[in-house]
Amino acid sequence: MRIIAGQFKGRRFHPPADNWPTRPTTDFAKEGLFNILENRLDFENLVALDLFGGTGNHCFELISRGARKVTYVDKHRPAVLFVKKLATELKIEAQITIINGDVRRFLLHPAIQFDYIFAGPPYPLPWIPEIPDLIFDHGWLNTNGLFVLETNPQHRFDQHPRFRELRTYGKTHFSFFS
Numbered sequence: 001m002r003i004i005a006g007q008f009k010g011r012r013f014h015p016p017a018d019n020w021p022t023r024p025t026t027d028f029a030k031e032g033l034f035n036i037l038e039n040r041l042d043f044e045n046l047v048a049l050d051l052f053g054g055t056g057n058h059c060f061e062l063i064s065r066g067a068r069k070v071t072y073v074d075k076h077r078p079a080v081l082f083v084k085k086l087a088t089e090l091k092i093e094a095q096i097t098i099i100n101g102d103v104r105r106f107l108l109h110p111a112i113q114f115d116y117i118f119a120g121p122p123y124p125l126p127w128i129p130e131i132p133d134l135i136f137d138h139g140w141l142n143t144n145g146l147f148v149l150e151t152n153p154q155h156r157f158d159q160h161p162r163f164r165e166l167r168t169y170g171k172t173h174f175s176f177f178s
Contacts, residue, residue: 005064046116054120146176
């Protein structure tokens with residue numbers, strides 16, 4: 001895991017994730033996505049949500065680039081503990097809220113709206129097609145916000161009313177919604 005830009009640029013982290021049920025976004029795909037986000041988001045004022053946060057790769061990149069507040073949600077306890085430990089090491093505890101819980105249950109009870117939401121669910125998750133509707137039906141995204149869903153090529157969202165575009169990096173697909 002590598003931070004691409006910002007205050008922690010070049011830092012590498014080595015999560016003990018060999019046996020975790022996580023699938024970290026590749027550096028190639030993450031760099032492509034963040035090149036797009038760099039032109040669409042104001043990182044300095046950003047309030048973001050990272051669903052299925054895994055190793056925290058996305059959260060740490062956002063915070064490194066200046067995000068004001070990031071909420072991380074994942075149910076795999078070892079991943080959550082790794083993210084907490086790393087947040088403490090980086091002294092960014094005030095910028096990250098870490099929730100150890102089920103994403104579906106979390107999405108059913110909105111509390112605040114976010115400027116940017118990223119979801120990188122496990123590819124075999126059977127309810128991936130429901131994720132955009134859970135985000136929009138429960139009001140999680142600000143009016144001018146951006147939601148990005150990472151999937152494999154088996155999932156298509158181009159018929160969803162909030163779908164805007166698809167970007168692909170190898171077998172990694174990023175569907176953009178607003």
